[in-house]
Amino acid sequence: MVIAQCYVAEAAKEGFEESLVRMKAYKEIAEVGWVQLTAPGSVEQMKWARDAVEGPSSIMQAYMDPLLSKKELLNLGINLLWMARPTHDVTYVALDDFIKDSMERVTSAWDDFQKQHKENPYLTGDLKIGGVQVAKHRGLEERYLSDDSPGKYDRFTGREP
Incomplete structure (x- = not known):
């Protein structure tokens, strides 16, 4: 669409x-x-x-x-x-809080963050972003779009899946 x-x-x-x-x-x-x-x-x-x-x-x-x-x-x-405004504000505030905590407590901030969010799909790997997902997206485009549509991937220089 x-x-x-x-x-x-x-x-x-x-x-x-x-x-x-x-x-x-x-x-x-x-x-x-x-x-x-x-x-x-x-x-x-x-x-x-x-x-x-x-x-x-x-x-x-x-x-x-x-x-x-x-x-x-x-x-x-x-x-x-x-929802640009709320999602951006939430992201910026959470990132700012984490950076301040990291500056104070260094790696302990990351350890605590991981414990606090241990069920979050971003940290568990259940919600995947990048790499393999780009390859899946490409596969779907190649399967369902016209032959010339996936040409953008010829210019892709990122990591391979």
């Missing part, structure tokens, strides 16, 4: 109305499968954006305060959510 992200609502010279025009063009002319409005400033703008295009639609709630609940989003017809 091809996604079109519409950032124009954030642009100083464009604005929300132009984002609706572009969202419609992405869907109707470019025939993308999914359109995302990245900067709705109100529930009303979310409604207008949702009404502008048919099919899967998502938003990024970066400018919404407070963030809408899952139920509120579903009631608006928005069934996909890009």
Whole structure:
């Protein structure tokens, strides 16, 4: 599926109305499968954006305060959510806490972190990222996409699976 992200609502010279025009063009002319409005400033703008295009639609709630609940989003017809602000903030705060602890306690911080999160799939290896997973992804692309699609892997210089 091809996604079109519409950032124009954030642009100083464009604005929300132009984002609706572009969202419609992405869907109707470019025939993308999914359109995302990245900067709705109100529930009303979310409604207008949702009404502008048919099919899967998502938003990024970066400018919404407070963030809408899952139920509120579903009631608006928005069934996909890009959670940039919360996920970034959680990641940065957790990393900052760990770095401060590591500077103070060096390897003990890592040992304690591993104990505290011993069931976490990232640490157990149950949730895999990189290496082998890139190879699996490539295999799926080679199997299901056109012959020329996986050409990007010819330029791949990373580690082999």
